Amino acid sequence: MNVGVAHSEVNPNTRVMSSRGIWLAYGISVGVLHVVLLSIPFFSVPVVWTLTNVIHNLVMYLLLHAVKGTPFETPDQGKDRLLTHWEQIDYGTQCTASRKFLSISPVVLYLLTSFYTKYDPAHFVVNTASLLSVLLPKLPQFHGVRVFGINKY
Numbered sequence: 001m002n003v004g005v006a007h008s009e010v011n012p013n014t015r016v017m018s019s020r021g022i023w024l025a026y027g028i029s030v031g032v033l034h035v036v037l038l039s040i041p042f043f044s045v046p047v048v049w050t051l052t053n054v055i056h057n058l059v060m061y062l063l064l065h066a067v068k069g070t071p072f073e074t075p076d077q078g079k080d081r082l083l084t085h086w087e088q089i090d091y092g093t094q095c096t097a098s099r100k101f102l103s104i105s106p107v108v109l110y111l112l113t114s115f116y117t118k119y120d121p122a123h124f125v126v127n128t129a130s131l132l133s134v135l136l137p138k139l140p141q142f143h144g145v146r147v148f149g150i151n152k153y
Helices: 022-038 045-066 085-092 097-116 121-138
Strands: none
Touching (some): 022 045, 045 085, 045 097, 045 121, 085 097, 097 121
């Protein structure tokens, strides 16, 4: 156990997605976002679905793939300072339940969005680009890779 910290994990970022109730909270938060957007009177249903998908994917990209380090003091000599939250989940082990959930949920949202927008070409292009922007960084081939040096430091 680390002296002076309130948790027993070396890095709590590694286990946060495995904690109890986090998947339910994630689903409820996406549902609340969708209901809030539906309550805006001048948005049509296809626009609301596309906005829900794009906002979800933007927030997930920022939280999982853009922000690096950990907000906790860890005894790892700064090793986790260079890793994104996605790279820290489950100590970097691929194909865990948390990683599968975080990879499948944008796909399910994309399929729902495509259905409710009636596969309109403009919405389809925006939603597909948004989906690819969050799925490609999750691939095992991109673990630790910084494309074009973006987010290197």
